[in-house]
Amino acid sequence: MVDKSHIRNFCIIAHIDHGKSTLADRLLERTGTISEREMAEQVLDSMDLEREKGITIKAAAARMLYRASDGQEYELNLIDTPGHVDFAYEVSRSLAACEGALLVVDASQGIEAQTLANVYLAMNQDLALIPVLNKIDLPHAEPERVAAELERVIGFSRDEIILASAKEGIGVDEILEAIVARIPPPSGNPNAPLKALIFDSKYDAYKGVVAHVRVVDGEMHGRRNLKLMSTGAVFEPLEFGIFSPGMRPLEGLAAGEVGYVATGLKDVAECRVGDTITWADEPAPEPLPGYRRAKPMVFAGIYPTDSDQYQELRDALAKLVLNDASLVYEPESSVALGFGFRCGFLGLLHLEIVVERLEREYGLSLLTTAPSVEYRVQTTSGEEIIVDNPADLPDPSRIAVISEPWAKIDVITPSRYIGQVMDLVTSRRGQFLRMEFLEAENELAPGEARVLLEYDVPMAEVLVDFYDQLKSSTSGYASLDYQVKEYRPARLVKVDILVNGVPVDALSVITHASNAEKVGRTLVTKLKDLIPRQLFEVPIQAAVGGKIIARETIRAMRKNVLAKCYGGDVTRKRKLLEKQAEGKKKMKRVGSVEIPQEAFMAVLRLRE
Structure with a gap:
């Protein structure tokens, strides 16, 4: 067993693409945890999707042994956290398992919105923060400007900030020494009843x-x-072990250590993130604080484009849920x-990842x-x-009040784009709360000072x-x-x-009453272009309750039944035209309109 005073548990927090996974690679390399032969870029991001998108989706952990300048050997437990806002709860639990965090900021981009969000999460957990300015080797890096920003916005002193380049391996030794010196060893009573997060x-x-798990009190073996x-x-534990970064079995885990326990349980929903493990016969008096069930925020229907793939989609979802509670x-x-299937997700990125994994890993063709x-x-x-599906909304006469969820958003942008951001948010019914300049205006580069809205x-x-509109209106x-x-x-x-008079449930949308007419008109106009012409006239209508608020008509394709008439009596021509009109009326009554996939995608692109 390692002396508890020689253990350091830490995580790396950063905005997407600020070099978090690359820094983790350098730490694993420098401590000899991974040999050069095993080394690959972004070792802890094992999914293809994570590497392609440059984001961490699943948290990972790794134990490193490091001999510090004082001659002592330390056990460093790195808990890699997801970077995206959709996984904020997982990030908060990863932070709760640590005593300190490396705050990685890109020296060319500075503080971003998610950097601040994660800093506040870390401060709420009383973690020791080590600021690291990454990517100082880039030609357009501005370490002095970003360091000043960190000093003013978060309150670090200049000598606390470490300058580094994870790609080039600059500053890695200083970071390892800072982890040993600045992050406190784990507290926790090894003789108390077992508590593991x-x-x-x-x-x-x-x-x-x-x-x-991170063992807080007691020990498991x-x-x-x-x-x-x-x-x-x-459950009866099947195996204990640590990540290095592959799974390595051990006899047990002591207070302060990070590792894993194989439970033998068949359902991930029974073993939720944030829960506390204790002895069944001598349980701890109360669980560790902060647990809550991850609650889906975004709902969407997922359908196979080929109805024969329904069973395959069911099986694929069942397998995916095993790893994603x-x-x-x-x-x-x-x-x-x-x-x-009607599916619930943590956010839009989560939805995108799930759909992409279903299509790639299980070979399905899906419509969302x-x-x-x-x-x-x-x-x-x-x-x-x-109600999470517009089709399930009751009749308006039965509704007294509808409530919708509101979110607080933080946008960080150069000051020259303030007008565009305000216009965008106001057009989305946004209510202004506050504005703060993160840095002073520079006379040499007016409009470049960054602002938090x-x-x-x-x-x-x-x-x-x-998000797309925000990026395009602020040049990214x-x-x-x-x-x-x-x-x-x-x-x-x-x-x-x-x-054609038949409601299409999958095209229904819930919107604010002031936007209803505009949304209805946009939708019917788009559908008119997307639905192919039939042999009969097809009306497309948008309705709120029983009131039609917009209409477009797709004209019928017309066959020239008079082509075979070479002159002759007009009554013969009229007879043929009347017969054709009768046929079209009958077709309109019994004919069904095939709606192409693009029509359903039109709902997603309403504002383009």
Whole structure:
């Protein structure tokens, strides 16, 4: 067992693409945890998707042994955290498993919105922060400007900030020495009842659910039964071990250590992130604080484009949920799209990743409906209904109040784009909270000072294309972070789309009453171009309740039945035309309109 005073538990927090995974590679390399032969770029990002997008999706951990300048050998436990706002809860649990954090900031870009969000999370957990200015080797890096920004915004002193380049290996030794010197060793009583925090879990076909844990009090070893305090599940541990960074079995784990326990459980939902593991026969009096169930915020329907793939989609989702307890799904059917699933996600990135993994790893061709949030509907009879699918919204006559979720957003942008950002957020019903200059205006580069803007915005308005619009209106300079705050009542209505008089449930959208007419008109105009012409006239209508608010008509294709007439009596021609008109009327009654996939995608691109 390692002396507890020689253990350091830390994580790396950073905005996306500020060099977090590359720095983790250098630390693993410098401590000899991974040999040069095993070394690959972004070792801890094992998924293809993570490498392609340059983001960390799943948290990972690694134990390193480092001989410091004082001659002592230290055990350094790195817990790699996801960087994206969708995974904020997982980040908070990873931070709770540490005593310190490396705050990595890109020397060419400076503080971004998610950097600040993660700093506040770390400060709430009382972590020791080590600021690292990364990418100082880039030709356009401005370490002095960004260091001054860190001093003023977060309050670091200049001599605390380490200048580094993870790619070139500059500053790695200083970072390792700072981890040993500045991060406190773990506290915790080795003789107290066992308490271990689960900061991640994954499914293994042979070992069941493998929980990634940080032992806070006590120790775990042997085959003595363990218990999960929030779900109440009891299990006999199959194996204990550490990550180096592959799984390496050990006899047990002591207070302060980070590792894993193979539970043998078959369902990841029983072993949730943030839960506390204790002895089944001598449980701890209370669990570790901060646990909550990950709650899906974004909902969308996922349908196979080929109805024969329904069973394959069901099996693929069942396998994916084994490694992702925050994904929820239930079967649903749509008149237009057939059988599929209604899925709940943590955010838009989570949705994108799940759909991409289903298509790549399981070879499925999928159609995703427009993402929606969860609305709370108070009916006239006094009951509250939760609605996450526009098609399920009750009749307007039964609705007393609809409430929608609001989020607080932080946007960091150069000051010359303030007007564009304000216009964008105001057009999305945003309410201004505050504005703060993160640095003083520079006379040599007017408009370059970076500004933090805080707004309250309805979550539904942020969902579809807000991030893309923000990036395009600020030439890619703005960064965004959001967190859901509360539910507020609003004048919301459902816009139904009728094709040839038949409502198409998958094209319904819930929108604010003031936008309903505009949304309806945009949709029917787009659908007119996307739905192919039939042999009969097809009306496309947008309706709110029983009131039609917009209409377009797709003209019929016309066959020239008079082509075979070479002159002759007009009554013969009229007879042929009347017969054709009768046929078209009959076709309109019984004919069905085939709606192409692009039509469903039109709902996603309403604002383009």
